[in-house]
Amino acid sequence: QGKEIPIGVFNAQTGTYAFGGVPIQNAMKLALEEANAAGMPGGNKFKIFEGDTAGEKGQVISLVNQFIKRDNVMMILGPTISGEALAGAPVANDMKVPILAIGSSPGIIATGPWAFKIQSTPVDIMSFLGKLAVEKLGVKRVILIHDQSNDGYVGQTAALGDYLKKANTEIVANERFVSSESNFLALATKVATTPTDAIFIAAPAEVSANLIIQIRQAGLDPKVKFIGPSTLGSAGFVKAGGKAVDGTYVVSDYAPSNPSPMNQAFVKAFTAKYKSAPDNWAGMGYALGQVAVQAVRNAGPTPDRTRIRDELAKLNNVPVVLGNGTWSVDSGRNPSYGGVLLQVKDGTFIAVQ
Structure with a gap:
């Protein structure tokens, strides 16, 4: 027994x-x-x-x-x-x-x-996203955005930033916010009007989706790509973002299609x-x-x-x-x-x- x-x-x-x-x-x-x-x-x-x-x-x-x-x-x-x-x-x-x-x-x-x-660790996982951005997507300029109230997001953003700097990718802006905010109008307007090839967002899934919607509504060039950490590899991200998050690249820990x-x-x-x-x-x-x-x-x-x-x-x-x-x-x-x-x-x- x-x-x-x-x-x-x-x-x-x-x-x-x-x-x-x-x-x-x-x-x-x-x-x-x-x-x-x-x-x-x-x-x-x-x-x-x-x-x-x-x-x-x-x-x-x-x-x-x-x-x-x-x-x-x-x-x-x-x-x-x-x-x-x-x-x-x-x-x-x-x-x-x-x-x-x-x-x-x-x-x-x-x-x-x-x-x-x-x-x-962030350094380990973010190197995959950095490589994708530089080698496959041809990113020369990037905007980094992260939720500063979460240690994981801070670490992921720093790790990606270090990788991209070494690859001679220009970080045109590094924006911080707190996910408890829901009105991102000022941030969205600033980001949408700053010339860039890609925007990286590290924040909770629904918050990230909401931010992407507002950045697109603020007039973002449709050619700009969104990239993000594994947080975005969530059913909640896709559900909250709808068509606005289509095309987003995510470095994930897991692939359901494996x-x-x-x-x-x-x-x-x-x-x-x-x-x-x-x-x-x-x-x-x-x-x-x-x-x-x-x-x-x-x-x-x-x-x-x-x-x-x-x-x-x-x-x-x-x-x-x-x-x-x-x-x-x-x-x-x-x-x-x-x-x-x-x-x-x-x-x-x-x-x-």
């Missing part, structure tokens, strides 16, 4: 980051449920405790405490963005419970040996359960679940917090649905798996060859 393995699963189910948090949480749960069905060592089963961070740091800290003290979890999966993880990871470290977060910021790992992340048997099985299972195809964030959540399950499997029939942490620290070259199909880490526990380039065409994401 196996035992229950309590796992805390929390992401932004409401608020600004729900565009990512909802599919992430759904896919995490799917990975754990599939592991239960397939069988874990000793006949153990995951017991899932859920939480909604609402994208709020205070809520993250509260839920980490609740998961550990009340629910006695062996591991925490989530939260959704770097800022949340930077708030919650120190608490998990203090209480010696492994936490496996989504965010891209290297600062998550720096909070201590109990903190891990699934997403590759023909690998593992991914096709995931797409089928996710679509059947949640009645919609997985987007970048569902792929990210599922991969995080795959890594978590592998660590718990490796911890054997009698897992505990320390064993799971030790196995997470050892994990490398795990087969996942992301990027090139393999999640690997360097000596500093920074993950990489390659990037996937997508373009929005007629409301769907098409892989860029």
